[in-house]
Every structure is written in structure tokens, then in C-alpha cells.
Amino acid sequence: MPFPPSKRPPRRCVLCGHPELTDARGLGRFLLVPDPDGRGPICPPVKGCGEQRSRTDDNASLSSGH
Numbered sequence: 435m436p437f438p439p440s441k442r443p444p445r446r447c448v449l450c451g452h453p454e455l456t457d458a459r460g461l462g463r464f465l466l467v468p469d470p471d472g473r474g475p476i477c478p479p480v481k482g483c484g485e486q487r488s489r490t491d492d493n494a495s496l497s498s499g500h
Contacts, residue, residue: 448474450483
């Protein structure tokens, strides 16, 4: 086991609630990253809800007439 078990529950993404280092909902295991807006730990840009956010950001920029 790479990490000893912790008595503290895993941190969760403040946006989608995905637990850190847990493969919940088939999204994989990953560390949470600090939110640039200061809301707390969030999924990284390429995983979890961060992946969905980046897709919607891309779609928004495509539909804005650029």
C-alpha cells in the first residue's frame, strides 16, 4: 500500500463533491488542486468536473463568434 490509511476523511471537490484519491463515479483517482477563485480544493483541469468545465469553456468560446 503506497500510503498508510488515514483517519481523516478524504477532501472533496467543492464544486462536484468528488473525493480526493478515490475512484468515485469512474472518474479515476487524482489529487485536488487549489481553486484560483479561492473556493477551496477542486478537481484539476483535466480530471473530474474540471474536464467538464474545460469542455464547456471551449464550447462557450467557440459559440461567442470568434
